[in-house]
Amino acid sequence: MTPQRIQSLLNDPSEVCVSLYMPMFRWGREVRQNEIRFKNLLKDVQQLLEKDEASTPETHHGILGQLKDFLHDIDQDVWKHPSAGLALFVTPDSLEVLSMGFAMEEQVHVGERFYLRPLLPALHGDGSFVVLAVSQKHVRLFEGNRDSLEERHPEDLPDNLKDALNIDDYITSIQHFSYATGNHVDTMYHGQGGGDDDHKANILQFFHRIDDPLSDYLEGREDPLIFAGVDYLFPIFKEASSYPQLLVDAIEGNFDEASVDELHQKALKVVEPYFQAETTEAIENYHDAYGRNCATDDLETILQAAQMGAIDTLLIREKTPIWGHLDEEGHVQQDASPGEFSLDLLDEAAVETLEKGGDVYVVRDADFPSEKHSAVAKLRFAIEATTSS
Known part of the structure; x- marks a missing residue:
């Protein structure tokens, strides 16, 4: 969006x-x-x-x-x-x-x-993300959001290391041993006499074979990608991955037998700070502007500033419409419930702000920078504003 x-x-x-x-x-x-x-x-x-x-x-x-x-x-x-x-x-x-x-x-x-107000959360990340759960035995791709996680099956994405390297007798021709990390166990494979360097080379090749079809599947998208796997695999995957939105934090563990719900909950813990980062910065900028008399939390002033093109950033509280109308003198009159001539005044402010080149953030109730108000604005320049506390 x-x-x-x-x-x-x-x-x-x-x-x-x-x-x-x-x-x-x-x-x-x-x-x-x-x-x-x-x-x-x-x-x-x-x-x-x-x-x-x-x-x-x-x-x-x-x-x-x-x-x-x-x-x-x-x-x-x-x-x-x-x-x-x-x-x-x-x-x-x-x-x-x-x-x-x-x-x-x-x-x-x-x-x-x-x-259009229900669309506004999608302006700064609609909560969509991608999870790649990898072990040497299984490769699984998921698409998710705040509500759910669903497995996908892109064409040409290998199912496991053996398929990726296209070696029929790969498992039987090499030695292997168990590699334990915490309570999770994965299998590391070593060529005859090759040691850890050969093992890393095999894994790196494995991830390159994953990267090509994954990049094709995600082409043109900006959804964050979360890697899920035992900790020694992630640095090698980062070396092979060409997807620019790979998150720096991974989900550690072996998820071959994990339920989708379990993986979903772990993914949300990793991705939520990513989605929240822009909003957090916008809130901090609002507080700074408030101290310089370049911000307002007065609804009537916000509507006037939006029409003037004076709003740089508008923050509105999630799922909190303000129904109302303008009287004959142009003053805001709030309605107890939607009526025949009622408007969602926050929708009006948001649309005007976007039309004039400003930015709009929908902020969760717990994070909203004002306890008493459902909209605040950082202004491009100081105007005669009623700024209540």
Whole structure:
């Protein structure tokens, strides 16, 4: 997700724009519930269109027709290979589908533009990552996010060291002994009389044979790659790997018999600091700017600054919409619950900030830099701002 991608959604001209978000089941019998959930959301779309003053019978027909066609299109990849979240953006003349790497709250919005706030967490890492679990007996590749981990089977990725080196009698022609590290045991292989140098050369060749198909599979992606294996393998893998997003920390151990859930939990501990690093820096920069009178936590000031292009960085609290509207004098009036003319004011601030070239971070509740507010902003220049404490 990029600001440019969000901008392209904002540029879709229509008086009626439907935004639909839903989480998805990815495997097992529960996958069937994806279609049921979508049908229920389709009913919500119909009800909202009937209430929308800008909607016409032609509008209803165009939007609902596209959504029904999407539902019954068995060739749609999102039905065959569901991701953690699904986002649809529909006008009478267009439909755009986004598969997201994280679960999304079920919701439908109808308005003059698309409701984009649920996409914002993906601007700075959507939590997607890749795990390569390697021993000399097994090579396993997984794709994961905060919610789940799923095994993948890229073409040409070798299953083990023997397959990678293409030596049929490899196991029987060399001596081997057990190499123990902690409570984990892996097998190290040595050629006749070659010692540790030959062993490392074999492992290095093994990892080069892994790197080529892995690089092809990950081409164009920026997901962090986590290595999982016994500790002596990781330095050799780093020497062979050409993937730029390989994390410096690995998961140590032999995971040939580990469950996916176990590997997932260990991967999250390694990858979460990586995803959090940018946000942590943005929070620190906000605190620094606050001390120089170049920051604000006043919502009305934030909205004004966003329209002026004065926001460098906007931080908004995760899963905390602020529904409201502007009165006749342009002042913010918060609504207790969404009404006919309500807007998510944080969505408005975020969209304006991105349109003017600013940056937006969605911050977890526990890490948010203000206890009393759900939005704070680092400003490009000092303005007459109401900065409450």
